Amino acid sequence: xxxxxxxxxxxxxxxxxxxxxxxxxxxxxxxxxxxxxxxxxxxxxxxxxxxx
Amino acid sequence: xxxxxxxxxxxxxxxxxxxxxxxxxxxxxxxxxxxxxxxxxxxxxxxxxxxxxxxxxxxxxxxxxxxxxxxxxxxxxxxxxxxxxxxxxxxxxxxxxxxxxxxxxxxxxxxxxxxxxxxxxxxxxxxxxxxxxxxxxxxxxxxxxxxxxxxxxxxxxxxxxxxxxxxxxxxxxxxxxxxxxxxxxxxxxxxxxxxxxxxxxxxxxxxxxxxxxxxxxxxxxxxxxxxxxxxxxxxxxxxxxxxxxxxxxxxxxxxxxxxxxxxxxxxxxxxxxxxxxxxxxxxxxxxxxxxxxxxxxxxxxxxxxxxxxxx
Numbered sequence: 001x002x003x004x005x006x007x008x009x010x011x012x013x014x015x016x017x018x019x020x021x022x023x024x025x026x027x028x029x030x031x032x033x034x035x036x037x038x039x040x041x042x043x044x045x046x047x048x049x050x051x052x
Numbered sequence: 053x054x055x056x057x058x059x060x061x062x063x064x065x066x067x068x069x070x071x072x073x074x075x076x077x078x079x080x081x082x083x084x085x086x087x088x089x090x091x092x093x094x095x096x097x098x099x100x101x102x103x104x105x106x107x108x109x110x111x112x113x114x115x116x117x118x119x120x121x122x123x124x125x126x127x128x129x130x131x132x133x134x135x136x137x138x139x140x141x142x143x144x145x146x147x148x149x150x151x152x153x154x155x156x157x158x159x160x161x162x163x164x165x166x167x168x169x170x171x172x173x174x175x176x177x178x179x180x181x182x183x184x185x186x187x188x189x190x191x192x193x194x195x196x197x198x199x200x201x202x203x204x205x206x207x208x209x210x211x212x213x214x215x216x217x218x219x220x221x222x223x224x225x226x227x228x229x230x231x232x233x234x235x236x237x238x239x240x241x242x243x244x245x246x247x248x249x250x251x252x253x254x255x256x257x258x259x260x261x262x263x264x265x266x267x268x269x270x271x272x273x274x275x276x277x278x279x280x281x282x283x284x285x286x287x288x289x290x291x292x293x294x295x296x297x298x299x300x301x302x303x304x305x306x307x308x309x310x311x312x313x314x315x316x317x318x319x320x321x322x323x324x325x326x327x328x329x330x331x332x333x334x335x336x337x338x339x340x341x342x343x344x345x346x347x348x349x350x351x352x353x354x355x356x357x358x359x360x361x362x363x
Binding site: 023031034035037038041042 | 074105107108111166170173174
Protein backbone atom coordinates (compact mmCIF):
# COMPACT_ATOMS: atom_id res chain seq x y z
CA UNK A 1 0.00 0.00 0.00
CA UNK A 2 1.36 3.41 -0.96
CA UNK A 3 2.01 5.91 1.83
CA UNK A 4 -0.01 9.12 2.07
CA UNK A 5 1.79 12.06 0.42
CA UNK A 6 3.75 13.93 3.09
CA UNK A 7 4.92 17.49 3.34
CA UNK A 8 8.52 17.83 4.40
CA UNK A 9 9.04 21.06 6.30
CA UNK A 10 12.13 23.09 5.61
CA UNK A 11 14.19 24.06 8.70
CA UNK A 12 12.65 27.55 8.56
CA UNK A 13 9.11 26.14 8.45
CA UNK A 14 9.87 23.69 11.25
CA UNK A 15 11.17 26.58 13.35
CA UNK A 16 8.05 28.60 12.66
CA UNK A 17 5.87 25.66 13.63
CA UNK A 18 7.80 25.18 16.87
CA UNK A 19 7.54 28.87 17.72
CA UNK A 20 3.80 28.76 17.01
CA UNK A 21 3.41 25.76 19.31
CA UNK A 22 5.32 27.55 22.06
CA UNK A 23 3.16 30.67 21.59
CA UNK A 24 -0.03 28.58 21.85
CA UNK A 25 1.28 26.81 24.97
CA UNK A 26 2.17 30.13 26.60
CA UNK A 27 -1.23 31.59 25.73
CA UNK A 28 -3.04 28.58 27.17
CA UNK A 29 -0.89 28.67 30.30
CA UNK A 30 -1.65 32.37 30.69
CA UNK A 31 -5.39 31.70 30.37
CA UNK A 32 -5.26 28.89 32.96
CA UNK A 33 -3.55 31.21 35.46
CA UNK A 34 -5.94 34.04 34.57
CA UNK A 35 -9.07 31.96 35.10
CA UNK A 36 -7.68 30.42 38.30
CA UNK A 37 -6.83 33.85 39.76
CA UNK A 38 -10.17 35.30 38.67
CA UNK A 39 -12.03 32.38 40.25
CA UNK A 40 -10.23 32.84 43.56
CA UNK A 41 -10.97 36.58 43.51
CA UNK A 42 -14.61 35.99 42.58
CA UNK A 43 -15.06 33.45 45.36
CA UNK A 44 -13.21 35.61 47.88
CA UNK A 45 -14.16 34.90 51.48
CA UNK A 46 -17.14 32.79 50.44
CA UNK A 47 -14.91 29.72 50.36
CA UNK A 48 -14.71 29.73 54.15
CA UNK A 49 -18.42 30.62 54.58
CA UNK A 50 -19.79 27.51 52.88
CA UNK A 51 -21.63 24.79 54.80
CA UNK A 52 -19.30 21.88 55.53
CA UNK B 53 7.14 4.92 -1.46
CA UNK B 54 6.49 8.36 -0.08
CA UNK B 55 5.85 11.44 -2.12
CA UNK B 56 7.65 14.47 -0.75
CA UNK B 57 6.74 18.05 -1.51
CA UNK B 58 7.71 21.36 0.00
CA UNK B 59 5.59 24.41 0.58
CA UNK B 60 8.67 26.56 0.49
CA UNK B 61 9.28 26.03 -3.20
CA UNK B 62 5.75 27.12 -4.10
CA UNK B 63 6.02 30.24 -1.99
CA UNK B 64 9.40 31.15 -3.39
CA UNK B 65 8.07 30.62 -6.90
CA UNK B 66 5.26 33.02 -6.05
CA UNK B 67 7.81 35.50 -4.74
CA UNK B 68 6.46 35.28 -1.21
CA UNK B 69 8.46 34.53 1.89
CA UNK B 70 6.58 34.31 5.17
CA UNK B 71 8.80 35.16 8.09
CA UNK B 72 6.35 36.40 10.66
CA UNK B 73 7.48 37.54 14.05
CA UNK B 74 5.67 38.58 17.19
CA UNK B 75 5.73 42.19 16.02
CA UNK B 76 3.95 41.22 12.79
CA UNK B 77 1.12 39.65 14.75
CA UNK B 78 0.98 42.68 17.00
CA UNK B 79 0.75 44.88 13.88
CA UNK B 80 -2.24 42.77 12.76
CA UNK B 81 -4.06 43.96 15.88
CA UNK B 82 -3.75 47.64 14.91
CA UNK B 83 -1.98 48.69 18.13
CA UNK B 84 -2.67 52.41 17.67
CA UNK B 85 -6.40 51.74 17.49
CA UNK B 86 -6.04 49.48 20.52
CA UNK B 87 -4.59 52.31 22.61
CA UNK B 88 -7.69 54.36 21.93
CA UNK B 89 -9.87 51.35 22.75
CA UNK B 90 -8.04 50.89 26.07
CA UNK B 91 -8.54 54.56 26.95
CA UNK B 92 -12.23 54.73 26.02
CA UNK B 93 -13.07 51.36 27.57
CA UNK B 94 -11.25 52.30 30.77
CA UNK B 95 -13.18 55.58 30.88
CA UNK B 96 -16.47 53.71 30.60
CA UNK B 97 -15.37 51.23 33.24
CA UNK B 98 -14.26 53.90 35.74
CA UNK B 99 -17.26 56.15 35.10
CA UNK B 100 -19.83 53.39 35.63
CA UNK B 101 -21.70 53.29 38.93
CA UNK B 102 -20.66 50.45 41.20
CA UNK B 103 -17.38 48.79 41.95
CA UNK B 104 -15.22 46.15 40.33
CA UNK B 105 -12.22 44.34 41.73
CA UNK B 106 -9.10 45.90 40.13
CA UNK B 107 -7.93 42.53 38.83
CA UNK B 108 -11.32 41.79 37.25
CA UNK B 109 -11.31 45.32 35.82
CA UNK B 110 -7.87 44.70 34.33
CA UNK B 111 -9.10 41.47 32.74
CA UNK B 112 -12.08 43.38 31.31
CA UNK B 113 -9.81 46.01 29.71
CA UNK B 114 -7.44 43.36 28.33
CA UNK B 115 -10.33 41.32 26.92
CA UNK B 116 -11.92 44.38 25.27
CA UNK B 117 -8.62 45.50 23.72
CA UNK B 118 -7.76 41.98 22.55
CA UNK B 119 -11.25 41.72 21.04
CA UNK B 120 -10.63 45.01 19.21
CA UNK B 121 -7.25 43.72 18.05
CA UNK B 122 -8.85 40.49 16.86
CA UNK B 123 -11.34 42.39 14.73
CA UNK B 124 -8.41 44.39 13.32
CA UNK B 125 -6.68 41.15 12.32
CA UNK B 126 -9.87 39.83 10.71
CA UNK B 127 -10.26 43.13 8.87
CA UNK B 128 -6.70 42.87 7.53
CA UNK B 129 -7.34 39.27 6.46
CA UNK B 130 -10.43 40.24 4.46
CA UNK B 131 -9.01 43.47 3.04
CA UNK B 132 -5.57 42.10 2.10
CA UNK B 133 -6.35 42.49 -1.61
CA UNK B 134 -7.07 46.22 -1.43
CA UNK B 135 -4.49 46.90 1.31
CA UNK B 136 -1.77 45.78 -1.10
CA UNK B 137 -2.80 48.47 -3.59
CA UNK B 138 -2.97 51.47 -1.27
CA UNK B 139 0.09 53.42 -0.13
CA UNK B 140 -1.24 53.80 3.44
CA UNK B 141 -1.81 50.07 3.94
CA UNK B 142 0.71 48.38 1.60
CA UNK B 143 3.17 47.85 4.46
CA UNK B 144 0.69 45.88 6.60
CA UNK B 145 1.85 42.34 7.52
CA UNK B 146 -0.19 40.43 4.92
CA UNK B 147 0.57 42.57 1.82
CA UNK B 148 4.19 42.75 2.95
CA UNK B 149 4.31 38.96 3.00
CA UNK B 150 5.29 38.50 6.63
CA UNK B 151 2.01 36.87 7.69
CA UNK B 152 -0.09 34.59 5.49
CA UNK B 153 -3.83 35.35 5.14
CA UNK B 154 -4.67 31.98 6.73
CA UNK B 155 -2.54 32.77 9.77
CA UNK B 156 -4.23 36.16 10.13
CA UNK B 157 -7.68 34.54 9.90
CA UNK B 158 -6.82 31.90 12.51
CA UNK B 159 -5.20 34.47 14.77
CA UNK B 160 -8.19 36.82 14.57
CA UNK B 161 -10.78 34.08 15.00
CA UNK B 162 -9.08 32.49 18.01
CA UNK B 163 -8.55 35.84 19.73
CA UNK B 164 -12.16 36.85 19.04
CA UNK B 165 -13.55 33.72 20.68
CA UNK B 166 -11.12 33.84 23.60
CA UNK B 167 -11.70 37.52 24.34
CA UNK B 168 -15.50 37.19 24.29
CA UNK B 169 -15.45 34.02 26.42
CA UNK B 170 -13.02 35.55 28.91
CA UNK B 171 -15.08 38.74 29.25
CA UNK B 172 -18.34 36.81 29.50
CA UNK B 173 -17.21 34.16 31.98
CA UNK B 174 -15.02 36.30 34.24
CA UNK B 175 -16.75 39.70 34.08
CA UNK B 176 -20.36 39.46 32.88
CA UNK B 177 -22.30 38.37 29.83
CA UNK B 178 -23.76 41.78 29.00
CA UNK B 179 -20.21 43.01 28.38
CA UNK B 180 -19.33 39.73 26.65
CA UNK B 181 -22.32 39.97 24.34
CA UNK B 182 -21.54 43.61 23.50
CA UNK B 183 -17.96 42.65 22.64
CA UNK B 184 -19.14 39.77 20.44
CA UNK B 185 -21.57 42.13 18.71
CA UNK B 186 -18.79 44.70 18.16
CA UNK B 187 -16.45 42.16 16.57
CA UNK B 188 -19.25 40.73 14.42
CA UNK B 189 -20.42 44.21 13.41
CA UNK B 190 -16.91 45.32 12.42
CA UNK B 191 -16.20 42.17 10.43
CA UNK B 192 -19.52 41.30 8.82
CA UNK B 193 -21.39 44.61 8.63
CA UNK B 194 -18.52 47.04 8.01
CA UNK B 195 -15.62 45.11 6.47
CA UNK B 196 -17.47 42.52 4.41
CA UNK B 197 -20.68 44.34 3.57
CA UNK B 198 -20.68 48.14 3.74
CA UNK B 199 -17.07 49.14 3.14
CA UNK B 200 -17.14 48.22 -0.54
CA UNK B 201 -20.82 48.99 -1.07
CA UNK B 202 -21.78 52.44 0.16
CA UNK B 203 -20.16 55.87 0.63
CA UNK B 204 -21.70 55.90 4.10
CA UNK B 205 -19.53 52.92 5.05
CA UNK B 206 -17.59 54.88 7.62
CA UNK B 207 -20.70 56.37 9.25
CA UNK B 208 -22.34 53.02 9.94
CA UNK B 209 -19.08 51.12 10.39
CA UNK B 210 -17.84 53.73 12.83
CA UNK B 211 -20.27 52.35 15.38
CA UNK B 212 -17.90 49.43 15.94
CA UNK B 213 -15.21 51.78 17.19
CA UNK B 214 -17.71 53.54 19.43
CA UNK B 215 -18.70 50.48 21.48
CA UNK B 216 -15.64 50.12 23.81
CA UNK B 217 -16.74 52.72 26.43
CA UNK B 218 -20.17 51.09 26.43
CA UNK B 219 -18.59 47.67 27.01
CA UNK B 220 -16.37 49.08 29.77
CA UNK B 221 -19.46 50.58 31.42
CA UNK B 222 -21.37 47.30 31.10
CA UNK B 223 -18.43 45.42 32.66
CA UNK B 224 -19.15 47.22 35.94
CA UNK B 225 -22.81 48.21 35.79
CA UNK B 226 -24.05 45.21 33.80
CA UNK B 227 -26.31 47.44 31.70
CA UNK B 228 -26.49 50.10 29.00
CA UNK B 229 -27.61 53.56 30.11
CA UNK B 230 -27.84 57.09 28.73
CA UNK B 231 -24.32 57.90 29.99
CA UNK B 232 -22.71 55.05 28.05
CA UNK B 233 -24.86 55.88 25.02
CA UNK B 234 -23.56 59.48 25.10
CA UNK B 235 -19.95 58.22 25.13
CA UNK B 236 -20.85 55.93 22.23
CA UNK B 237 -22.40 58.83 20.31
CA UNK B 238 -19.35 61.07 20.77
CA UNK B 239 -17.08 58.50 19.08
CA UNK B 240 -19.80 57.69 16.52
CA UNK B 241 -20.10 61.34 15.45
CA UNK B 242 -16.33 61.85 15.57
CA UNK B 243 -15.52 59.00 13.17
CA UNK B 244 -16.87 60.46 9.88
CA UNK B 245 -15.03 63.83 9.98
CA UNK B 246 -11.90 62.03 11.19
CA UNK B 247 -11.89 59.50 8.34
CA UNK B 248 -13.21 61.79 5.63
CA UNK B 249 -10.36 64.26 6.30
CA UNK B 250 -8.01 61.37 5.54
CA UNK B 251 -10.14 60.13 2.63
CA UNK B 252 -9.93 63.57 0.98
CA UNK B 253 -6.15 63.18 0.98
CA UNK B 254 -6.23 59.56 -0.18
CA UNK B 255 -9.21 59.62 -2.52
CA UNK B 256 -7.15 58.47 -5.52
CA UNK B 257 -6.04 55.38 -3.59
CA UNK B 258 -9.62 54.54 -2.66
CA UNK B 259 -10.80 55.17 -6.23
CA UNK B 260 -8.14 52.85 -7.66
CA UNK B 261 -9.16 49.93 -5.44
CA UNK B 262 -12.90 50.56 -5.86
CA UNK B 263 -13.78 51.47 -2.28
CA UNK B 264 -16.68 53.94 -2.53
CA UNK B 265 -15.49 56.46 0.04
CA UNK B 266 -17.52 59.66 0.07
CA UNK B 267 -14.94 61.81 -1.80
CA UNK B 268 -14.80 59.19 -4.56
CA UNK B 269 -18.56 58.84 -5.00
CA UNK B 270 -19.97 62.25 -4.03
CA UNK B 271 -16.94 64.42 -4.66
CA UNK B 272 -14.67 66.55 -2.50
CA UNK B 273 -17.20 69.40 -2.18
CA UNK B 274 -19.96 67.20 -0.75
CA UNK B 275 -17.44 65.54 1.60
CA UNK B 276 -16.37 68.93 2.93
CA UNK B 277 -20.00 69.82 3.62
CA UNK B 278 -20.55 66.50 5.40
CA UNK B 279 -17.41 67.04 7.51
CA UNK B 280 -18.80 70.43 8.55
CA UNK B 281 -22.24 68.99 9.39
CA UNK B 282 -20.82 66.21 11.57
CA UNK B 283 -18.42 68.63 13.27
CA UNK B 284 -21.28 71.02 14.10
CA UNK B 285 -23.12 68.12 15.74
CA UNK B 286 -20.03 66.69 17.44
CA UNK B 287 -18.78 69.83 19.17
CA UNK B 288 -21.89 70.43 21.34
CA UNK B 289 -22.51 66.71 21.76
CA UNK B 290 -19.09 66.33 23.36
CA UNK B 291 -20.13 68.81 26.09
CA UNK B 292 -23.26 66.83 27.01
CA UNK B 293 -21.46 64.60 29.61
CA UNK B 294 -21.12 67.71 31.78
CA UNK B 295 -24.90 68.14 31.81
CA UNK B 296 -25.79 64.56 32.72
CA UNK B 297 -23.37 64.12 35.60
CA UNK B 298 -20.84 62.12 33.64
CA UNK B 299 -18.29 64.91 33.33
CA UNK B 300 -17.51 67.89 35.56
CA UNK B 301 -16.50 71.48 35.01
CA UNK B 302 -12.97 70.66 33.83
CA UNK B 303 -14.34 68.29 31.23
CA UNK B 304 -16.97 70.84 30.17
CA UNK B 305 -14.36 73.57 29.60
CA UNK B 306 -12.00 71.15 27.81
CA UNK B 307 -14.75 69.85 25.53
CA UNK B 308 -15.88 73.39 24.71
CA UNK B 309 -12.39 74.68 23.85
CA UNK B 310 -11.48 71.56 21.88
CA UNK B 311 -14.85 71.67 20.12
CA UNK B 312 -14.25 75.26 18.97
CA UNK B 313 -10.82 74.25 17.65
CA UNK B 314 -12.35 71.24 15.87
CA UNK B 315 -14.97 73.48 14.25
CA UNK B 316 -12.31 75.96 13.16
CA UNK B 317 -10.24 73.22 11.50
CA UNK B 318 -13.35 71.72 9.88
CA UNK B 319 -14.25 75.18 8.60
CA UNK B 320 -10.74 75.46 7.09
CA UNK B 321 -11.31 72.14 5.31
CA UNK B 322 -14.59 73.52 4.00
CA UNK B 323 -13.21 76.83 2.73
CA UNK B 324 -9.85 75.72 1.28
CA UNK B 325 -10.84 73.51 -1.61
CA UNK B 326 -7.77 73.46 -3.84
CA UNK B 327 -4.00 73.38 -3.76
CA UNK B 328 -1.58 72.76 -0.91
CA UNK B 329 -3.71 74.77 1.52
CA UNK B 330 -6.58 72.32 1.06
CA UNK B 331 -4.31 69.33 1.74
CA UNK B 332 -2.80 71.09 4.74
CA UNK B 333 -6.28 71.80 6.16
CA UNK B 334 -7.28 68.12 5.79
CA UNK B 335 -4.03 66.94 7.36
CA UNK B 336 -4.48 69.33 10.29
CA UNK B 337 -8.06 68.24 10.92
CA UNK B 338 -7.11 64.56 10.73
CA UNK B 339 -4.20 65.00 13.15
CA UNK B 340 -6.17 67.18 15.55
CA UNK B 341 -9.17 64.85 15.52
CA UNK B 342 -7.03 62.08 17.03
CA UNK B 343 -5.74 64.41 19.74
CA UNK B 344 -9.29 65.66 20.30
CA UNK B 345 -10.74 62.26 21.13
CA UNK B 346 -7.75 61.24 23.27
CA UNK B 347 -7.98 64.45 25.29
CA UNK B 348 -11.76 64.27 25.75
CA UNK B 349 -11.62 60.77 27.17
CA UNK B 350 -8.40 61.36 29.12
CA UNK B 351 -9.93 64.36 30.90
CA UNK B 352 -13.18 62.48 31.51
CA UNK B 353 -11.21 59.56 32.93
CA UNK B 354 -9.07 61.84 35.09
CA UNK B 355 -12.13 63.57 36.51
CA UNK B 356 -13.85 60.28 37.26
CA UNK B 357 -10.74 58.86 38.93
CA UNK B 358 -10.34 61.94 41.12
CA UNK B 359 -14.01 61.97 42.13
CA UNK B 360 -13.98 58.22 42.92
CA UNK B 361 -10.78 58.52 44.94
CA UNK B 362 -12.16 61.46 46.92
CA UNK B 363 -15.52 59.77 47.53
